[in-house]
Amino acid sequence: MKFSSKIQKCGLSPIRKFYPYQVEAQKRGMKIYHLNIGQPDIKTPESYFETVRNFSAPVLEYAPSPGMPVTIKKVEDYYKNLGMDIQPGDVVITAGGSEAITFTMECILDNGDEIIIPEPFYPNYKTFIYNTGADIVPIKTSAEEGYRFATREKIEAAITPNTKAIMFTNPGNPTGVVLTPEERRLVADIAKEHDLWIIADEVYREFTYNGEPLATMGSFEDILDRLIIIDSVSKRFSACGARVGAVICKNKDFQAEFMKLCQARLSVPTLDQLASASLYDVDPQYLKDVNVEYKRRRDTVKEELSKIPGLVFSEPEGAFYVMVKMPVDDAEKFLIWLLTEFNDNNETVMYAPAGGFYKTPGAGINEMRIAYILNCDDLRRAIQLLGKGIEQYNARK
């Protein structure tokens, strides 16, 4: 039996493929510190579960294809508070940010089209894009430059006559980079000059740690006809299992195409939408507390990483990730070694090897992504384990 050439270009998750080694290590009684996954440990606001408990309709019916009015309203209000002129039809609820991206790609990308994305990037973008028949052209960055991509030279080097869009996660996964206002403006200008769609994945918007809150790309009024914002409740409210996201776009033609896909899949789950709407009423202190906690974690990670000789990394400014170049031959081999050979008081550590975050073959081979989703004590210990690991790994004969 034959398969699509497009699905065959896709791969399994580069983050999940080390799971068998994890299982084996756990069987041997090892405790593993998980710096490899993006599942936050922050409590989901209680209003989510209250809403679900209070649901009393006798039939669990389909929700409307564009989303439930109450959920749309909350997301509309959220973007109005960010200063955008949001009108009816600009917000559509999706099955997580994932569906928002998938449908966006299906609307705008054709066979042979190209989309430019700063590298390293969220690995699942590959699957979403390759299934349209389009290709990713990476905007090259480096650990030494702090993975910053928003220079005219770097971006324009990736543009070809086939380029249809520029996409980026801001704050960045896996890099932790937050674009400056000037960088955001530059991206907007280049997209205008080259007539490109801008896809701004802003699901980590609240997770910035250097004072300035992140303004949405939607604050530039001159690009609203080409701007597609991806949003989600997953990280903002620690509700990853809700799978409720949104697309925000003021281009009516785009929304008309997007709605074809929404109607075909019928609806997003009814209960999760209702409960997600309630999240937007959470006390603003919740988001402030979460931010303070992550900033503390960020600082802890930075402090501990600074003690390890030979690492190259920059202070992460947002999201809850940091990319680190290590003085090892191969981050995948080192990770397997950590899970099979290394043992410090029956403890070891996992990270995400960065190869899967690159499209360029061989790039990122000695880099890793750390997700700082543990409490500060555990983070400290985890990174100390990394340091010991690097030392022992390189001392092998």
Next chain:
Amino acid sequence: MKFSSKIQKCGLSPIRKFYPYQVEAQKRGMKIYHLNIGQPDIKTPESYFETVRNFSAPVLEYAPSPGMPVTIKKVEDYYKNLGMDIQPGDVVITAGGSEAITFTMECILDNGDEIIIPEPFYPNYKTFIYNTGADIVPIKTSAEEGYRFATREKIEAAITPNTKAIMFTNPGNPTGVVLTPEERRLVADIAKEHDLWIIADEVYREFTYNGEPLATMGSFEDILDRLIIIDSVSKRFSACGARVGAVICKNKDFQAEFMKLCQARLSVPTLDQLASASLYDVDPQYLKDVNVEYKRRRDTVKEELSKIPGLVFSEPEGAFYVMVKMPVDDAEKFLIWLLTEFNDNNETVMYAPAGGFYKTPGAGINEMRIAYILNCDDLRRAIQLLGKGIEQYNARK
């Protein structure tokens, strides 16, 4: 800004486009009997809501990409009870039957490929398939033949060198056709002879009314390497708003490709999966009662339709739909007339014009799909309104 050629081949839902006329009629105080939508009025089993209420984890985390073990187990057991040899990895949980179909198409269809589907068919298949770059080749049927498609002549007439799969809904939406054991075997044989995938959308499995319960296509052991079964809790347990479905396939290569898409979209909502698992523990009497109720509705529809002169239809054997050819010029025009001009005691009726269920241009122009999802009294009145409508519509000058 430009859009994909593939999305531009897709359309909005042919069922939902008459909604504006409905709204206007309701503003004028008209009561509308809805025979146009597939949202059942049957109560969702209480265990769904109980499970959701009892959820007590502090963080709503991602579920595993293939589905939650408890949910997978229930679907596995369900198929074991149908007599299939189900092994680990054969069942994957999806975001409704819709996602199961979308991902299946993305796995097996390439640009220029063809999939054959008996016509009329569920309109959303078009969107799922066109977005892969493949095309649908319809297997032609007619109202006079009761929309039956499973003859060697009809099926082979649709096969070309580009055909990769045959897909059908059984019991049929919109036709209500249930394949006989001989017809099922014939489809299996032809798929084997021509080396085709078989996609069996069996979401209406419990909804058969002529005694014989529906055996799954999975009962044919010689086609299990090419068989993909689409399933869902939506209709079975009247839980459309859960958006929990499944794909059942014993081809390991298929499941490996399918998992790439599952991992990319991360997971299906956690609460809905847990609650859907509980549905499989419902008292078997629930499904029996539902079946009895729908059989009564089916019989009512049949009885009332038989009183209207000039209709062509066959006794629907399954699902909760019946296709009817009417003595009118155009089912869309007639529907608009029913919503704008017709008035019987301030009541009127809606159905789904059948054009959208066809790919062949012009086909189904004077046909409609009736969904019998109302109680018997309302169904009787609704179909009587149809009869009066046809008479008055054709008597206009």
